[in-house]
Amino acid sequence: xxxxxxxxxxxxxxxxxxxxxxxxxxxxxxxxxxxxxxxxxxxxxxxxxxxxxxxxxxxxxxxxxxxxxxxxxxxxxxxxxxxxxxxxxxxxxxxxxxxxxxxxxxxxxxxxxxxxxxxxxxxxxxxxxxxxxxxxxxxxxxxxxxxxxxxxxxxxxxxxxxxxxxxxxxxxxxxxxxxxxxxxxxxxxxxxxxxxxxxxxxxxxxxxxxxxxxxxxxxxxxxxxxxxxxxxxxxxxxxxxxxxxxxxxxxxxxxxxxxxxxxxxxxxxxxxxxxxxxxxxxxxxxxxxxxxxxxxxxxxxxxxxxxxxxxxxxxxxxxxxxxxxxxxxxxxxxxxxxxxxxxxxxxxxxxxxxxxxxxxxxxxxxxxxxxxxxxxxxxxxxxxxxxxxxxxxxxxxxxxxxxxxxxxxxxxxxxxxxxxxxxxxxxxxxxxxxxxxxxxxxxxxxxxxxxxxxxxxxxxxxxxxxxxxxxxxxxxxxxxxxxxxxxxxxxxxxxxxxxxxxxxxxxxxxxxxxxxxxxxxxxxxxxxxxxxxxxxxxxxxxxxxxxxxxxxxxxxxxxxxxxxxxxxxxxxxxxxxxxxxxxxxxxxxxxxxxxxxxxxxxxxxxxxxxxxxxxxxxxxxx
Amino acid sequence: xxxxxxxxxxxxxxxxxxxxxxxxxxxxxxxxxxxxxxxxxxxxxxxxxxxxxxxxxxxxxxxxxxxxxxxxxxxxxxxxxxxxxxxxxxxxxxxxxxxxxxxxxxxxxxxxxxxxxxxxxxxxxxxxxxxxxxxxxxxxxxxxxxxxxxxxxxxxxxxxxxxxxxxxxxxxxxxxxxxxxxxxxxxxxxxxxxxxxxxxxxxxxxxxxxxxxxxxxxxxxxxxxxxxxxxxxxxxxxxxxxxxxxxxxxxxxxxxxxxxxxxxxxxxxxxxxxxxxxxxxxxxxxxxxxxxxxxxxxxxx
Numbered sequence: 001x002x003x004x005x006x007x008x009x010x011x012x013x014x015x016x017x018x019x020x021x022x023x024x025x026x027x028x029x030x031x032x033x034x035x036x037x038x039x040x041x042x043x044x045x046x047x048x049x050x051x052x053x054x055x056x057x058x059x060x061x062x063x064x065x066x067x068x069x070x071x072x073x074x075x076x077x078x079x080x081x082x083x084x085x086x087x088x089x090x091x092x093x094x095x096x097x098x099x100x101x102x103x104x105x106x107x108x109x110x111x112x113x114x115x116x117x118x119x120x121x122x123x124x125x126x127x128x129x130x131x132x133x134x135x136x137x138x139x140x141x142x143x144x145x146x147x148x149x150x151x152x153x154x155x156x157x158x159x160x161x162x163x164x165x166x167x168x169x170x171x172x173x174x175x176x177x178x179x180x181x182x183x184x185x186x187x188x189x190x191x192x193x194x195x196x197x198x199x200x201x202x203x204x205x206x207x208x209x210x211x212x213x214x215x216x217x218x219x220x221x222x223x224x225x226x227x228x229x230x231x232x233x234x235x236x237x238x239x240x241x242x243x244x245x246x247x248x249x250x251x252x253x254x255x256x257x258x259x260x261x262x263x264x265x266x267x268x269x270x271x272x273x274x275x276x277x278x279x280x281x282x283x284x285x286x287x288x289x290x291x292x293x294x295x296x297x298x299x300x301x302x303x304x305x306x307x308x309x310x311x312x313x314x315x316x317x318x319x320x321x322x323x324x325x326x327x328x329x330x331x332x333x334x335x336x337x338x339x340x341x342x343x344x345x346x347x348x349x350x351x352x353x354x355x356x357x358x359x360x361x362x363x364x365x366x367x368x369x370x371x372x373x374x375x376x377x378x379x380x381x382x383x384x385x386x387x388x389x390x391x392x393x394x395x396x397x398x399x400x401x402x403x404x405x406x407x408x409x410x411x412x413x414x415x416x417x418x419x420x421x422x423x424x425x426x427x428x429x430x431x432x433x434x435x436x437x438x439x440x441x442x443x444x445x446x447x448x449x450x451x452x453x454x455x456x457x458x459x460x461x462x463x464x465x466x467x468x469x470x471x472x473x474x475x476x477x478x479x480x481x482x483x484x485x486x487x488x489x490x491x492x493x494x495x496x497x498x499x500x501x502x503x504x505x506x507x508x509x510x511x512x513x514x515x516x517x518x519x520x521x522x523x524x525x526x527x528x529x530x531x532x533x534x535x536x537x538x539x540x541x542x543x544x545x546x547x548x549x550x551x552x553x554x555x556x557x558x559x560x561x562x563x564x565x566x567x568x569x570x571x572x573x574x575x576x577x578x579x580x581x582x583x584x585x586x587x588x589x590x591x592x593x594x595x596x597x598x599x600x601x602x603x604x605x606x607x608x609x610x611x612x613x614x615x616x617x618x619x620x621x622x
Numbered sequence: 623x624x625x626x627x628x629x630x631x632x633x634x635x636x637x638x639x640x641x642x643x644x645x646x647x648x649x650x651x652x653x654x655x656x657x658x659x660x661x662x663x664x665x666x667x668x669x670x671x672x673x674x675x676x677x678x679x680x681x682x683x684x685x686x687x688x689x690x691x692x693x694x695x696x697x698x699x700x701x702x703x704x705x706x707x708x709x710x711x712x713x714x715x716x717x718x719x720x721x722x723x724x725x726x727x728x729x730x731x732x733x734x735x736x737x738x739x740x741x742x743x744x745x746x747x748x749x750x751x752x753x754x755x756x757x758x759x760x761x762x763x764x765x766x767x768x769x770x771x772x773x774x775x776x777x778x779x780x781x782x783x784x785x786x787x788x789x790x791x792x793x794x795x796x797x798x799x800x801x802x803x804x805x806x807x808x809x810x811x812x813x814x815x816x817x818x819x820x821x822x823x824x825x826x827x828x829x830x831x832x833x834x835x836x837x838x839x840x841x842x843x844x845x846x847x848x849x850x851x852x853x854x855x856x857x858x859x860x861x862x863x864x865x866x867x868x869x870x871x872x873x874x875x876x877x878x879x880x881x882x883x884x885x886x887x888x889x890x891x892x893x894x895x896x897x898x899x900x901x902x903x904x905x906x907x908x909x910x911x912x913x914x915x916x917x918x919x920x921x922x923x
Binding site (some may be wrong): 029030031032033035036038039040041042547 | 630876
């Protein structure tokens with residue numbers, strides 16, 4: 001019943017509005033005249049004294065509105081239109097990391113889905129159009145609607161899993177692309193979030209195929225290389241299986257094996273494996289040699305800090321902020337020789353020395369020679385400034401809140417920060433944290449980093465006074481600062497990122513990108529001279545540019561996607577009903593015609609009556 | 623507002639050569655009841671009469687005394703002037719219909735007549751009447767004699783607002799309470815009252831020896847019955863009385879006939895009582911009104 005839907009009930013209120021208009025018209029418009037004496041000869045209307053006047057116009061309009069309301073409300077006889085007769089069929093594939101899991105049969109979950117889809121295409125009546133849509137980080141239509149089975153099968157066969165977690169937004173986008181299809185089949189290794197299919201407003205029910213059997217999987221959750229010659233490193237390994245699993249873990253640093261052991265990991269538990277301390281800084285590679293269902297999370301890279309002594313300069317007008325920042329710099333690399341100074345007292349630091357890192361808080365000291373610079377709460381451009389600003393400050397907010405951060409996505413609860421500067425971020429910088437002022441809707445960058453010709457530049461737009469970075473309730477602020485520092489002090493030829501992260505590499509000409517599977521492609525730089533890459537496979541990417549090679553190590557781990565012990569059986573099939581309101585809308589046209597015709601007839605008669613009245617009164621309008 | 627035109631040079635220039643005729647002579651025997659006690663203040667000789675005790679010796683005709691040895695007093699025509707009161711109806715009906723600006727038209731004509739009246743340096747004043755808050759309110763300006771002081775009427779003319787009922791009889795009663803010398807009273811109104819009301823009011827003015835002239839002001843719409851067609855309700859702006867009407871061409875003609883009948887009845891009454899009657903139907907006919915209707919009020923070039 002359509003009017004059980006509150007939205008449809010609103011349509012019925014139009015009848016109440018008509019009654020209100022009728023009553024209002026019964027009260028009649030009143031015209032003020034100089035004297036009723038002049039109207040003594042004018043006859044009063046015949047129906048003046050009747051309480052309920054049978055107004056033809058009212059009943060005609062009521063009939064028209066009622067017919068239209070019933071049409072919109074869905075109170076009409078439905079003609080059964082079988083959905084299966086539709087000739088458009090959408091095949092949607094989950095391309096998340098979990099679909100790359102290999103079962104005991106040696107077949108991946110995606111391969112099982114492809115096999116099932118091929119069978120569906122083969123069994124479909126001739127002339128059925130298929131479209132192939134994949135989704136992981138985002139949705140992509142691999143094959144638009146086609147009636148040729150060979151093309152469809154080729155598109156299905158070309159699908160490949162990505163080492164990223166599937167985003168619900170990507171599934172929603174994929175369902176939207178299938179909105180016009182008469183039949184939708186979804187292949188995934190886990191059920192979609194509740195209500196998501198209903199929200200998509202599909203015209204047809206979704207035929208959901210869950211592929212893949214539960215499988216054992218081990219994953220390297222994280223790796224901390226520690227400080228060479230100082231502290232031990234730690235690797236965290238997690239077992240997603242309901243059974244104890246052996247895990248042969250190998251850790252290499254500088255091309256040399258520093259740890260190799262076989263461990264037994266408890267069911268659905270994580271263990272911390274210590275190693276080291278390392279003897280030198282550099283790239284650390286951990287991998288699980290034991291074969292399991294998912295290979296993408298079996299290796300991980302980290303960068304151990306260099307053992308060479310380096311100089312860092314921390315300048316801040318606030319002594320407490322200087323102290324906090326110096327501690328953080330030392331926590332990243334204990335080999336830093338940190339000089340902390342007040343920018344108002346130039347004698348406290350030496351400008352002539354080359355620094356490996358300069359952290360400038362709420363100041364813009366010019367002429368400091370540093371390989372990497374982190375500008376925290378940069379001061380606005382002053383009329384007395386001699387040089388143009390590196391990062392132009394366009395405004396300030398009194399209280400900012402961090403809403404999203406790279407690596408964490410959109411934060412569950414915004415992190416309240418102090419005052420912040422709004423910086424017009426140059427194109428060569430990439431924002432890694434964003435936020436907005438309290439009560440404001442325009443977001444701006446709170447953390448960013450990038451590389452110029454004379455070194456790396458980082459930005460922290462919020463103020464770090466009052467021990468903000470040591471506040472446990474605002475840990476995301478500390479993480480943003482640490483991440484930014486790590487990014488700018490990292491070797492320029494090496495990046496360690498999570499899969500799915502956008503990586504920008506300076507390249508002023510075309511660059512050749514070699515993926516972990518050996519595939520190569522040529523990328524052109526954008527207007528800022530950057531080549532951008534979003535690694536979708538775990539492993540080593542090599543970007544060869546004219547300025548030199550850049551190695552990108554892509555780590556993958558997602559607790560939800562790596563958990564392959566799904567309770568459902570393999571190849572489970574279920575039909576998820578689509579939004580019934582949409583079904584109503586689609587089947588309205590043939591049956592609602594009599595009601596619409598009634599409405600039109602009523603409006604036509606009303607027009608005739610109005611025209612007759614106009615003729616009787618001798619006016620050109622009513 | 624139309625009334626502001628009353629002070630425009632072009633409008634006044636049209637009135638410069640006009641004067642307001644009167645049936646009453648401007649000179650009258652001064653101190654008729656006190657013969658010998660007062661003399662006319664004029665310079666134009668009128669007559670001679672025998673001296674009586676108490677007469678002013680300044681008017682003794684010394685030549686006649688020397689020639690005839692008789693005490694003779696010379697009399698002169700008195701330089702008396704006629705007070706002109708221009709009464710403008712400011713009741714609520716004068717603001718309806720709003721497009722017609724009846725009040726503006728009445729004020730423009732009234733001010734014009736006042737300007738004409740000043741041509742003989744007669745004392746002229748403007749008055750507005752309407753019944754408000756239970757009592758009749760008659761607002762008057764001071765008398766002005768010279769045309770140089772005509773602009774003193776401007777605040778009164780431009781600041782007048784409509785409201786209240788038309789209580790013509792009560793307004794006339796208030797005017798007569800001042801007990802001033804009878805003069806010329808010009809009434810400008812739509813006279814949308816019962817015939818008994820205006821007959822009583824005008825009769826009282828005549829009984830008080832006033833020379834009465836009236837200008838019947840009506841709007842274009844109400845004089846032609848040009849109301850919108852349809853079924854609606856009309857409300858009397860003064861009494862608040864309501865009436866349902868179904869208006870069409872026939873009803874429009876009926877309204878026009880009723881307005882014409884009302885005007886004819888008023889005109890007939892004025893004819894019977896010797897009251898000068900002029901019509902001013904519609905501000906759009908202002909020039910025609912001044913050319914055709916002003917002479918009916920005794921305005922002469």
